[in-house]
Amino acid sequence: MKITSESYWVQDNNSAYYNGAGIFLHVNGSGATGGCVSVPRWMMKEYFNLLDPTKKPVIAIGA
Numbered sequence: 001m002k003i004t005s006e007s008y009w010v011q012d013n014n015s016a017y018y019n020g021a022g023i024f025l026h027v028n029g030s031g032a033t034g035g036c037v038s039v040p041r042w043m044m045k046e047y048f049n050l051l052d053p054t055k056k057p058v059i060a061i062g063a
Contacts, residue, residue: 004058 012018024036027044039047051057 024033025044025047026033026036026038027041028038
């Protein structure tokens with residue numbers, strides 16, 4: 001999956017393009033997650049406040 005013109009999400013750990021890991025973090029829903037991490041809405045806002053713009057964090061939003 002292409003994130004930006006210079007950045008890709010690669011799920012295959014054996015790929016030459018694999019460059020680390022990520023987490024799937026979202027606001028709590030009505031049921032269990034499929035391996036994601038879910039938090040209350042207030043906590044998600046707190047996490048966003050902790051991001052350091054100088055480190056260029058990437059937030060990918062998908063459906």
